[in-house]
Amino acid sequence: MTGEHQTLALLLFSAFVAVTLAITTWVSRHRRGSAEEFYAGGRLFSPMENGFAIAGDYMSAASFLGVTGLIALFGYDGLLYVVGFLVAWLVVLFLVAELVRNCGRFTLADVVAARMRERPVRIAAGTSSVTVSVLYLVAQMVGAGSLVALLLGGTSGAARAWAVVGVGALMVIYVSLGGMRATTWIQIVKAVLLLGGTIALTALVLVRFHGDLDRLLLTAAERSGHGEAFLAPGLKYGGDWTARFDFISLGLALVLGTAGLPHILSRFYTVPTARAARRSVVWAVGLIGGFYLMTIVLGFGAAAIVGPDAVRGSNAAGNTAVPLLALDLGGGAGSTGGTVLFAIVASVAFATILAVVAGITLASSASVAHDLYASLRRRGGKPRSEVAVARVAAVGVGVVAIALSLLARDLNVAFLVGLAFAVAASANLPVLLYSLFWRGFTTRGAVWAVYGGLVPALVLVVLSPVVSGSPDSLFPGVDLQYFPLQNPGLISIPLGFLAGWLGTVTSAEVPDEARHAETEVRSLTGAGAA
């Protein structure tokens, strides 16, 4: 690793930071401090803008760095992530986007609380939203850490730690000063940069193989040392039944989790109508689908050109496959082309992380201020402005995420995101779907659905090999491992749905027919939508 590409990458990255900070200050000039503006950007984005912002929110470091790394290391098994990430958008489009836009104002809890007793439901949904957001944040910041470690040449712990702290500080600034409007524009800029970078790299890979995808795949298979098996499922998740169930569990979590991610849901509130929400999802599906198709090429390209051994040597989890690929495509280490490409890719990845992290921080600060603080604050205490609380919450969420990221720095980011998806699918999706579609759903059912998914998901992660009991665990020295799967989704998602049903049938509460009618009419027509 030469000094030049470090300088260049740092320069490009500083430029991006400068631009985004400029956006933030420019946007916050006309700020009037209303909650509508802070959480939803005034609801005035167009479907295309919002589509790009959704794509920018969703195409995370996990996809760009993590998934390509998994494909480079394990071949086809990495591809499962990509398929799950994309197919999940059908769940969002069919069942969630328009209805949530029509029923809610800022958060997931708004939709549920409309039909139920407000306090318990808000506390439950707020808690689970914050939990999901923090898990997701950790994944992004671990990605930032490994990127910096690679960029600065060393695996020095200090550089990583500072990168994580720096990303954390920036995201807090964006969110607390700029709110949703700044966050959205940062995501749009990032989506364009990321798509541009990905298209360029994909084109270079295809040129290298003269457009012959077949040869790309064959070369990848050959260099991987696994031969044909590299192109078929089973390398990572084959073998024993534990691994296979892990694969199914992950697949389920990915496809059901997206619709429960708070930062994705909050994006639908930034457009004026349900119809605009639908059209922004259509834009997003196009952009995200195209992006993932290209990451497949990049993943196999990294396997074919860089080789799995070199990828593993740089970062055991594979998170640095794409930057290494860029270095090679540009002409190798030391060449000008390699330096430039490497620097560009590294700064695009940084931009990606910053934008995603800002979106999640905003969503979780909304949950803290709008749901938790609003429900838990002492009656008669001095009322503070909701937006002021949200700004403080952004700082708090940032600090927690930084601390956890320093702890989890050696895990693959795509895998960490898989965990966040599993928790989202277990805790947020059941309650959301029940309250939109089930006439007899009650307050107790709602509260049970949230905790009945959230608690098992978290407990199973704590008892899983991720945390303890195997050499790759967070705490290899301890043995708390009682649950064999790494991803809890297979168990905890059905539990969430089951708990919601149980809570409803056992409660004495008579479901309020009028409020169900209101939810249904509003969700499908948009009457009275904010």
Added chain:
Amino acid sequence: MQPSKGRPRGVGAGQESSIGPYDRQVPVPAEETGQLRYDDPWYDALASGWGESAGAAAPAPAKSPSARGEGKAGVVAADVYLEVQRSEAFQEVRRRYRRFVVPAFAAFFAWYLGYVVAATTAPELMARPVAGAVNVAMVAGLGQFLTTFLLTWAYARNARLRRDRAALELRWDTQELTRGVNGGAP
């Protein structure tokens, strides 16, 4: 995209032909929605931006109470929603929504689960070559991409042609009715 057809009725129907400006514009003028929100039974004190700084955008009239606590007006507004829910027009919209979403959801979810389960339990089948380096697994994976794109397009088309106009009319009628029972504000 879709030229306006059928009877022009209600506000916004005339704008159907050009989608761009239509989506940017809520059928209710902006300042009106701002006020609507405050005499709306849907949002009570907790939900409606408590403690917003006084200079904030909407000139929230200090006396406008949340209607849910108000009893009568809230109850009558609830009746409006029950009435709309039972109306033939609404049931038709709901039917059209469900008739597309239920089978489409079942189809893609089964196809996706089948794909995941096949990848784990039948690796030999998935590894069977199709052409060159491409095997069944690759074809299935790309097939998932293709069906996702197709279903997205089909859903958007279905919603645009079969639901949007009726939903907009219902929205307008419902809002007229709720405003009526809430005392004709503003």
